[in-house]
Amino acid sequence: MGKRKEERIHVTSNSGRPSRGRFAPTPSGRMHLGNASTALLAWLQLRAAGGAMVLRMEDLDRARCKPAYAELLIEEMRWLGLDWDEGPDIGGACGPYTQSERDERYREAIARLRGDGWLYSCYCSRAELLQMANAPHGLASEGAPVRCGCRELSPEERERRERIKAPSLHFAMPERDIGFRDGIAGERSFRSAGDFAVVRADGVVGYQLAVVVDDLAMGITDVLRGWDLLDSTPRQLALFEALGATAPRYAHGPLWLGDDGSRLSKRHGSVSLSELRAESVKAEEIVGLIAWATGLIPKPEAAKPAELIPVWSPEKVAQEAIRLPGDWMERLR
Template sequence: MSNASSPARLRVAPSPTGDPHVGTAYMAMFDVAYARRTGGRFVLRIEDTDRARFQADSEAQLLDSLRWLGLDWDEGPEVGGPYGPYRQSERLDTYRPYVEALLDSGAAYRCWCSGERLAQMREEQQSSKSSVTGYDRLCLGMTQQEREKLPGFTPTPVVRLRIPDDVELGWDDLIMGRTSAPRPDDQVILKADGFPTYHLAVVVDDHEMGITHVVRGQEWVSSTPKHLLLYKLLGFEAPRFAHMPLLLDENRKKISKRKSPWAKLTWFREQGYLPEALLNFLALQGYPPIVEADGTEREMFTFDEFVDRFEFSRVDKAGSVFNLKKLDWLNGQYIRSLSREELAARLLPVLVDAGVLPPRPSLGELGRLKAVTALIAPRLVKLVDAPALVRPFFTPDEELPIADDARAALGDDAAAVLDAGIEALEGLPDVEGDIFGDGRGWTPENIEAALRSALVEKMGLKPKVAFGPLRTAVSGAKVSPPLFESMDILGRHSTLTRLRALRASL
């Protein structure tokens, strides 16, 4: 099915009940893509009617995470819009008239069954292996006075939707094609606390906000018949439904925050993934790569490219396993596509949080960071990899620690290597370029030439053996950024000071 020509209105409607789920961003991404593709609007609505699980800071985390990804909403909290308010807890007066209308028509009824009575009913159904499950309609057709004479009564009722025998169970899904779901039982649509359940609120809000397309995960397939019934009973025009494939873990199970830390949307930012890499990765979870003119596939693409070619008919119904190795690869590619200045700007808050740089770095520190950024970019997979690589460049020479594994790896000839290296580098002046006209400036090329001559050619050492102690001396680690460029950035004084300090400790 191709894209509609008329502007579409889509929404994402998360519940602030904990850390935002990555699935929210996944759905929002497809919402935004189709809204932009059709010149429509993307709406963010907060479904906070579950007061028992409500967490006050969850909404702020969600808004911040969506903005970080660039999934900005056209209407919603902090933005406003013509269909506000956009928090369900602020819309309670909206739902009550619809509940009363359903009660008056007989399409809904009050239920006074206590929680204990419902639990016993479910237990009996399970133990008897009954083919009939769900609410048994004990309260249907009863008045409060009639019901209170029976066991399991509570004076504060809920309101249930009465599912007719001929309820329509099928619909044409934008992704799954003709789809059907099992017959639902009589669902609660208004809780005892006066808050609507998801099933009623989502239908009323989507109608009143003019939502034309509902994008949600396939776990909501079973709820679609009851939602379509509510649209019909209330006289609303139903939106088109698009049930997305689920995000799956390595066992092909739906990812959960309880089992997988990366199910939390905030985790990706904390781990140093770039937002554009995460969006690209999420798109690949349910959408094919770009096929070039020569038939080759390109997995790396911008969000604008994704929008330009988006069609629901191309979404993969089965989905794919959440492969963090693929995300790591994509993230590394995006990191290396950034300019040195842009990457340094992305790294700065990470380095400040890690204590590598002060909150207000000096111009000299920022200049050195740009030089170091170019050096470490090929080695970065995530931004959080940077502090360990960058820290030695901003650590005072006398405070540089030598890692235990690096010191243990020093061979018996480390002292002789350091002595020869120090002597070779002492012959290079502390200047850049060829100001003496003899090519002796402190440059990566001259540093390498001097050390290779002294250690590889004269001492007959293999490069790995020759440069290992020097690497440990200047970085404090076994593995570091390119050695000669590191010495160039550190400068002659710091380089020789660090070489001498390690030599003195042997």
Template sequence: MNNNIRVRYAPSPTGHPHVGNIRTALFNWLFARHEGGKFLVRIEDTDQARYVEGSVEAILGGLRWLGMDWDEGPEKGGDYGPYFQSQRLEKYQAAAEKLIAGGHAYRCYCSSERLEEMRAAQTAAKQPPGYDRHCRDKCEITPEGITPVVRFRVPLKGRTVFNDLIRGEVSFENALLDDFILLKSDGFPTYHLANIVDDHDMRISHVIRGEEWVSSAPRHVLLYQALGYEPPLYAHLPMILGTDRSKLSKRHGAVSIMDYEEQGYLPETMVNFLALLGWSLDDKTEIMDVKQIIDNFSIERISKTGAIFNVEKLDWMNGSYIRALTLDEFTDRARPFLEAGVPESRAFDRDYIKSALALVQERVKKLGEFRDQPEMTRFFFIENLEYEPIELLGKKMTAASTRTALERSLERLEKLGDFTVESMEADLRSLAEELELKPGQLFGSLRVAFTGLIVSPPLFQTMIVLGREQCLKRLREAVSKSWKLPE
């Protein structure tokens, strides 16, 4: 085990975790597990105005659903806690004072009104926005009624350079950086200060995060230098894009990881799919279990280019994982969704439910289909079907020929001694030939009679699950309805 490898997932509790955020967590977790290191969870809750009740539970629940266990953090503890930033304020304040004492930071007393006027003037002059360093070299005489913020004293010349494990050398002109805030007037740190102090204190070896943080990296490098800390290694992950190559957003579909759980995607599907958003084993392997991904995961295999979030591919992958489940596994996972869509199913025993689900496992892409499209399986669990008589009418058949076909089918099935797929199919195919019908014409009418649907699972297997008595009862009802067909 490489105890020197320590990575972290540091979400803000401002809502449910979205897929981009979780993808970042996954890559950190995979790297830690591949290297035999530690995966930490740290809650960055210093932005109290944006805090959303229940977010921490949703974040941890999302990790648990995906099987991403953490070594240190909430519910686990560890040697470098607390793991909530709101409980670490003294550490940030001490770091800010150290930076001030070393000449790397200063107190800024600019009022909000002055800052608004400054921004308006910059906008009017078509200048890039940024603090004008008004307080940078002034004597610190506290204006009445103003609690200062602490700003970092960015070098006015030179370049800040760091090596990105994915992108190579990255360089920024210091002159393009403004004197950013480290400590707000309420005593809470900004992200820039807090994450540096925490990553140092928690011995983080690698910071693996989204590419939107590349522009912040020079600030962080400068802070590490000013505090005298050894910086971690950086790896900025490619952005996740929609199929139109724009940044992933709600218009591309669900963006919260909990939405995908709610829709009935399997957690192993999501791990596989998210792992391929920016990383790959080769140019052909798509389906991989988590062990295979961990065994092969490396930062060197991460792409620089944006990763496309393709829902069609996700659905295909989820369908593949569903078909790979044993029938018992499929039944256990599908049953909560089935009972939500078809409450009547609760009255049936597990063996009956399992036999019904066996007929649809090959067709299902998401378990949520059982809840959102209950007609797919409801006919297995209700006593009386609801459909219009006209639906019984076979293709290119008249009311009379449809009625005759149903009546003769009832006669055949009532006399059939062996109620098996083979015997029913042979007998009814023979009947279709006698009636000078194509098998599809007869079977279409029978499908509606037994299920109330034009499209259903395989006809004869469905009849086996329903059982002889239920099939005969439904066929008698269909014959009765056929007399209402217009001649």
């Protein structure tokens, strides 16, 4: 059997453009230390480069996302000492900056992709796709890593299935490996990530498409986000390519875990910024904790974000997940 072809995505054409980055949280809960870490690292990357920062609310899942959480997130980012040049609260030339207000742009991209032959109707249920993937996590969370067969259905069979179930629209991933250089994780290569939904059966636009359309429309050149989104990158690179656009440079910061190795939650103590503020923890103490835990400074000393710009270096940022010790609250003092 021959070797798989690898496609290495180059984004060097971004180098001549002014740097533009973004922090794009989902306002479905209170901001916690992991969110704050990503926001701080993304902010430092852009401010160190003299670039512009965009704040965007990714609220496509209307059932989970609440305006009150979006307002609190803005308040707590400002409390940390972070600012931005464009966003839902201050506007800007690329608005609106809330995804639920950008549906028309997504539909235009969907029409283009469909016209160019990148999309097909899928009649499988989510359970069926997960069963094919045999891995209900990671990339499989938005589609099976193998094609389900719906793309090859006859017109008669497609019509029959459509009478039974409303289809989702899937993007047909190129049959090749995709490689890229991550600003923190280094050289990465992924096998074909599998087809995925760009429109769910209920009509909701998929995360991968919305992110790419927004980053393109907002002129984003640099994306620093959480490590859990690293394996979304090949799908987004493929979408940029299908739309004939240059992809941003990507970097992925470390995940935050409790001392038991699981995702941060209430069982690990006060991990939301709201709780920490209620316990009179200062913003500078949290910023210093994040800078220490991610590898930017040697010990957790209180600092303002602007004071960390001179020490910013992506080479310093940890690639391993951050496991907070049981006495981490004491280290804030």
